[in-house]
Amino acid sequence: MRTEATLQAPVGTPALRMNGVSKVYGSGDGVVHALRDVSIELRRGTFTAVMGPSGSGKSTFLHCAAGLDKPTSGQVWLGDAELSRLKETQLTTLRRERIGFVFQAYNLLTTLTVQQNITLPLRLAGRRVDKALLAEVVRAVGLSDRLNRLPSELSGGQQQRVAIARALVTRPDAVFADEPTGALDTRTARQVLELLRHVVTGMGQTVLMVTHDPVAASYADSVVFLADGQFAGEMHRPTPERIAERMTHLGDRAT
Numbered sequence: 001m002r003t004e005a006t007l008q009a010p011v012g013t014p015a016l017r018m019n020g021v022s023k024v025y026g027s028g029d030g031v032v033h034a035l036r037d038v039s040i041e042l043r044r045g046t047f048t049a050v051m052g053p054s055g056s057g058k059s060t061f062l063h064c065a066a067g068l069d070k071p072t073s074g075q076v077w078l079g080d081a082e083l084s085r086l087k088e089t090q091l092t093t094l095r096r097e098r099i100g101f102v103f104q105a106y107n108l109l110t111t112l113t114v115q116q117n118i119t120l121p122l123r124l125a126g127r128r129v130d131k132a133l134l135a136e137v138v139r140a141v142g143l144s145d146r147l148n149r150l151p152s153e154l155s156g157g158q159q160q161r162v163a164i165a166r167a168l169v170t171r172p173d174a175v176f177a178d179e180p181t182g183a184l185d186t187r188t189a190r191q192v193l194e195l196l197r198h199v200v201t202g203m204g205q206t207v208l209m210v211t212h213d214p215v216a217a218s219y220a221d222s223v224v225f226l227a228d229g230q231f232a233g234e235m236h237r238p239t240p241e242r243i244a245e246r247m248t249h250l251g252d253r254a255t
């Protein structure tokens, strides 16, 4: 029985499309061009890493892509929804129901059990918990025997697995991960990256991950490089060595 197909997003439109997105902070002497005319398309069922020197615009890119921040110009589509056309309440609903977030800090609610944390987005949306989907997600992240524990009773890696399960449980169009392994030791980080890889390859999800770490980025299908707010190239089938080499030159250009 292929229960994993239940997570497959509909084919057709890309999961995410950004067209000529720019973001300017401040004005006059204090103006910062955090993003300059960035265009990108993420096909469904792909894993993309975003890399660039500090200050190159990675977080701004992720926030604009996820509807957490509004571009100064350009358009962002999540599936068939153009974000700038949505009212604030619609955007809030879209973020809650069609996007999964995974942050470096796991952002779990300490008084809720693992299961309650995982299903929170569904309850906030007033949606029924799909028991088959929940079981599939819990199995994928390896937490079946921890469902009644509190986050404080789990290791960092296990807490990040809860956060990933919570990100998956609404069957989002895309999962956005911001330095998801930043707080983890090397071995635990590798397990979380393997899980994100499985989320894409085994479950058909779409993942966009910002990271500083060439090894983490090498788990992705492709790496998008930013330098000084601009798209600075893309690498398919990346290896840590090739990524590190490219980053060295990006650093040269951005300073």
Ligand SMILES: Nc1ncnc2c1ncn2[C@@H]1O[C@H](COP(=O)(O)OP(=O)(O)OP(=O)(O)O)[C@@H](O)[C@H]1O
Binding pocket: 025, 026, 032, 033, 034, 052, 053, 054, 055, 056, 057, 058, 059, 060, 061
């Ligand atoms: N709210 C803001 N107000 C003013 N400037 C900002 C704001 N947010 C970001 N910036 C500036 O925009 C630029 C891009 O910042 P951003 O955080 O997107 O970069 P980053 O690549 O994620 O950096 P890091 O790797 O250090 O986290 C930087 O120059 C930053 O100082």
